[in-house]
Amino acid sequence: MRTNLKRFLQKDFNSWWMISIIGAAVILLPILFIFFSLFQEPNENWFQIREYLLKTYVANTVILVLLTGIFTAILGVSLAWLVAAYDFPLKRFFRWGLLLPLAIPPYIAAYTYKTMFSYTGVIQTTLRNQFNYQIDPEILSISSLRGAIFIFTFFLFPYVYIMTKAFLESQSSSFFENARLLGRKPISIFVKVVLPLSRPAIVAGAVLVIYEVLSDYGVTSYFGIHTISTAIFQTWFGMYDIDSAMRLAAWLMVIILGMFILERLLRQRRRYHLNNKSRPLVPMKLKGFKAAAAFAYCSIVFLIGFLIPLIQLIAWAKLTFSKVWDETFITLFFQTIFVAAIATVLILFLSVVVANVCRRHTTGSYILAKLTTTGYSIPGAIIAIGVLAMFITLDKWLAPLYSYIGLGDAPLILSLSLVMLIVGYVIRFMATGFNAVEVGYEKIGTKFSEASRLLGFGMTKTFFKVDLPLIKGALVSGFILTFVEICKELPLALLLRPFNFDTLATKTHQYAKDELIHEASISSLMIIGISILSVVVFQMIDKKVQR
Amino acid sequence: MKVVEIQNLTFSYSRSASPTIDDFSFSMNTGEIVGVLGQSGSGKSTLLRLISGLEMPKKGSITIAGKPVVNDRLFVQPEDRGVGMVFQDYALFPHMTVKENILFGLSRMAKKDRKPRVKEMLELVQMEDFGDRYPHELSGGQQQRVALARALAPKPKVLLMDEPFSNLDADLKESIREDLLLILKKANMTCMIVTHDRNDVEAICNYSITMCPLIAEQGAAGEKFQTL
Ligand SMILES: Nc1ncnc2c1ncn2[C@@H]1O[C@H](COP(=O)(O)OP(=O)(O)OP(=O)(O)O)[C@@H](O)[C@H]1O
Numbered sequence: 001m002r003t004n005l006k007r008f009l010q011k012d013f014n015s016w017w018m019i020s021i022i023g024a025a026v027i028l029l030p031i032l033f034i035f036f037s038l039f040q041e042p043n044e045n046w047f048q049i050r051e052y053l054l055k056t057y058v059a060n061t062v063i064l065v066l067l068t069g070i071f072t073a074i075l076g077v078s079l080a081w082l083v084a085a086y087d088f089p090l091k092r093f094f095r096w097g098l099l100l101p102l103a104i105p106p107y108i109a110a111y112t113y114k115t116m117f118s119y120t121g122v123i124q125t126t127l128r129n130q131f132n133y134q135i136d137p138e139i140l141s142i143s144s145l146r147g148a149i150f151i152f153t154f155f156l157f158p159y160v161y162i163m164t165k166a167f168l169e170s171q172s173s174s175f176f177e178n179a180r181l182l183g184r185k186p187i188s189i190f191v192k193v194v195l196p197l198s199r200p201a202i203v204a205g206a207v208l209v210i211y212e213v214l215s216d217y218g219v220t221s222y223f224g225i226h227t228i229s230t231a232i233f234q235t236w237f238g239m240y241d242i243d244s245a246m247r248l249a250a251w252l253m254v255i256i257l258g259m260f261i262l263e264r265l266l267r268q269r270r271r272y273h274l275n276n277k278s279r280p281l282v283p284m285k286l287k288g289f290k291a292a293a294a295f296a297y298c299s300i301v302f303l304i305g306f307l308i309p310l311i312q313l314i315a316w317a318k319l320t321f322s323k324v325w326d327e328t329f330i331t332l333f334f335q336t337i338f339v340a341a342i343a344t345v346l347i348l349f350l351s352v353v354v355a356n357v358c359r360r361h362t363t364g365s366y367i368l369a370k371l372t373t374t375g376y377s378i379p380g381a382i383i384a385i386g387v388l389a390m391f392i393t394l395d396k397w398l399a400p401l402y403s404y405i406g407l408g409d410a411p412l413i414l415s416l417s418l419v420m421l422i423v424g425y426v427i428r429f430m431a432t433g434f435n436a437v438e439v440g441y442e443k444i445g446t447k448f449s450e451a452s453r454l455l456g457f458g459m460t461k462t463f464f465k466v467d468l469p470l471i472k473g474a475l476v477s478g479f480i481l482t483f484v485e486i487c488k489e490l491p492l493a494l495l496l497r498p499f500n501f502d503t504l505a506t507k508t509h510q511y512a513k514d515e516l517i518h519e520a521s522i523s524s525l526m527i528i529g530i531s532i533l534s535v536v537v538f539q540m541i542d543k544k545v546q547r
Numbered sequence: 548m549k550v551v552e553i554q555n556l557t558f559s560y561s562r563s564a565s566p567t568i569d570d571f572s573f574s575m576n577t578g579e580i581v582g583v584l585g586q587s588g589s590g591k592s593t594l595l596r597l598i599s600g601l602e603m604p605k606k607g608s609i610t611i612a613g614k615p616v617v618n619d620r621l622f623v624q625p626e627d628r629g630v631g632m633v634f635q636d637y638a639l640f641p642h643m644t645v646k647e648n649i650l651f652g653l654s655r656m657a658k659k660d661r662k663p664r665v666k667e668m669l670e671l672v673q674m675e676d677f678g679d680r681y682p683h684e685l686s687g688g689q690q691q692r693v694a695l696a697r698a699l700a701p702k703p704k705v706l707l708m709d710e711p712f713s714n715l716d717a718d719l720k721e722s723i724r725e726d727l728l729l730i731l732k733k734a735n736m737t738c739m740i741v742t743h744d745r746n747d748v749e750a751i752c753n754y755s756i757t758m759c760p761l762i763a764e765q766g767a768a769g770e771k772f773q774t775l
């Protein structure tokens with residue numbers, strides 16, 4: 001055994017491996033902190049929460065997740081099939097235009113629609129003034145579970161759409177042609193062939209949607225819906241009861257584990273891919289009424305999910321721009337970009353190292369990859385609590401050092417600094433960067449770096465001379481995708497930001513909560529502007545795949 | 548002198564799988580050109596990866612030019628073994644020119660000797676006029692020669708070639724085979740060539756070994772061509 005260890009060290013042990021292990025540890029620790037909290041004595045407050053509130057929290061969370069999952073699946077799959085299998089007016093535009101709702105974070109959509117539907121909003125005033133019609137406010141009340149599901153559905157469905165569309169477009173046409181030759185009508189082809197075939201892609205997309213919903217704080221808090229995520233905020237900020245907040249987080253983890261198992265069950269046999277790319281799906285031309293219907297369907301979704309809220313935000317911003325605009329927005333913009341850039345660079349650095357270790361199939365590399373990317377499935381609030389607990393402990397350990405260098409007795413240094421927020425971002429969005437980098441490595445394969453090793457270069461030199469120039473493209477798209485996610489992020493930033501530090505997202509949330517709609521519209525538009533970048537990247541990747 | 552000595556080599560790709568190579572022993576002398584035959588999946592490429600250090604064996608030892616490179620207690624990284632390899636699809640770095648590709652392997656040579664060595668190698672494979680081209684601007688046969696030049700440039704102790712002719716059409720193959728033999732002889736290179744084609748063996752190899760799935764045997768030394 002000892003001899004094996006020595007040989008293993010000679011083969012795999014190097015700085016790359018070390019950095020990977022340290023990175024994985026930093027990512028895993030906060031999550032472990034949460035699980036350990038389950039073994040501590042619960043306090044008084046927790047019994048109250050468990051007795052009176054927990055049931056509602058869990059029920060609301062589950063309803064939101066299930067219904068949003070179902071509706072996004074319906075919307076995403078039907079649109080993907082329309083776009084993949086048919087030609088109709090403006091289809092080329094809708095192909096990528098239907099991704100644009102991703103550029104509007106749900107919390108921005110929530111406050112935009114809520115204001116539009118309010119008594120003074122554009123809908124009710126128009127009805128009153130133009131048509132002299134007083135609508136029952138109940139019908140338009142969007143501050144409800146119903147409203148939240150509506151928002152999530154129209155602004156998160158692109159996850160399902162993009163996955164399903166990519167899958168369908170990679171399929172050979174023979175399945176669908178055969179079904180037609182067998183005398184099936186389009187609707188029944190859709191139900192009997194398309195749906196079962198693309199199930200793995202649909203599930204993969206829906207799971208992304210569900211993670212977003214579980215992680216949400218902006219929409220639900222704005223609509224006054226109690227979910228486990230919002231409850232974590234309340235117990236933390238409202239009652240300063242971090243212990244109970246951690247217990248709630250642990251509960252949420254249980255729901256997520258349930259989701260994991262459900263996903264496995266739903267995916268089961270995922271080897272449907274009969275990759276004979278002989279003849280890809282050729283879109284069929286729709287005519288007359290059918291073409292109009294397809295066009296109308298895509299248009300309505302595009303209007304609700306992108307154009308209407310965008311125009312409303314622009315209108316608000318224009319109305320009072322000169323009055324409201326000041327340096328704060330520029331400061332906010334650069335602050336946001338600054339933290340996002342630091343976190344993104346760290347993420348890409350770690351991704352490049354871990355993915356490089358993993359593609360060599362070194363000892364334990366599979367587990368390493370899984371561990372470093374778990375953050376994506378864990379809601380921001382949970383990560384925030386874990387990170388906070390970890391940093392408070394760290395500050396306790398470092399207290400002697402602090403007092404030694406004259407910072408006073410037991411101060412909180414790290415847990416009041418930006419470091420905490422950045423670590424939170426890294427944990428949460430590691431997967432986004434990692435997946436992009438991994439795709440880059442997969443595309444070039446291992447042969448170039450193997451050739452370089454045999455020509456006398458070690459792993460590090462090989463990386464800089466051979467791997468890096470070849471994965472540049474993947475790094476750029478990984479950077480943009482991760483960067484945008486971080487700029488949009490709300491719950492983590494709210495919980496982990498230092499005192500008096502704001503990002504565009506937290507400030508937008510604050511303005512919206514305080515009903516400062518015009519201020520909120522300006523920062524919202526800045527976020528949307530940044531987010532459109534990632535849609536452009538998706539589009540570029542998509543084009544490359546098509547070629 | 549023995550350049551490569553392999554003893555009781557055992558390897559499998561995963562812990563549970565049955566071994567791809569089981570208790571394999573073999574050795575090669577200086578200047579010998581050995582063909583490695585065997586049906587698909589019999590472990591030919593795996594053998595080359597083990598010798599070059601891209602995989603680590605479960606058991607057994609390998610010695611290259613008298614220096615142990617892997618055994619129960621030791622593992623030498625691929626870059627420190629002095630093994631050259633020509634890959635099946637050549638693996639020429641797409642972002643470097645032909646010259647830069649060849650220069651790449653000369654990092655351990657004194658600076659002033661590098662340029663002349665590149666020139667020498669280009670002459671050896673008759674590619675003097677193509678030094679500034681990128682790999683994708685070359686034909687399959689030309690790429691193959693550059694790959695050969697790149698592998699030979701650092702003066703490896705042994706050259707491994709994995710199906711070097713499989714991407715070439717039949718006409719080209721014959722002329723390149725002869726060139727290769729000349730080049731190898733000129734450099735007095737010890738070489739192991741994996742191939743599917745018995746004609747390759749007859750044309751350039753001193754003798755051949757045949758890998759069978761799970762069992763590998765050495766063809767009787769001295770017998771020029773092993774017959775099936
Ligand atoms: N990276 C890998 N992981 C797991 N198994 C592998 C891997 N590479 C090869 N194998 C398996 O090891 C066995 C030997 O493979 P190897 O590539 O050495 O065969 P080969 O003789 O070179 O075949 P070919 O003539 O087709 O190139 C095969 O059964 C193959 O499936």
Ligand SMILES: [Mg+2]
Nearest residue numbers: 591592593709
């Ligand atoms: Mg092979």
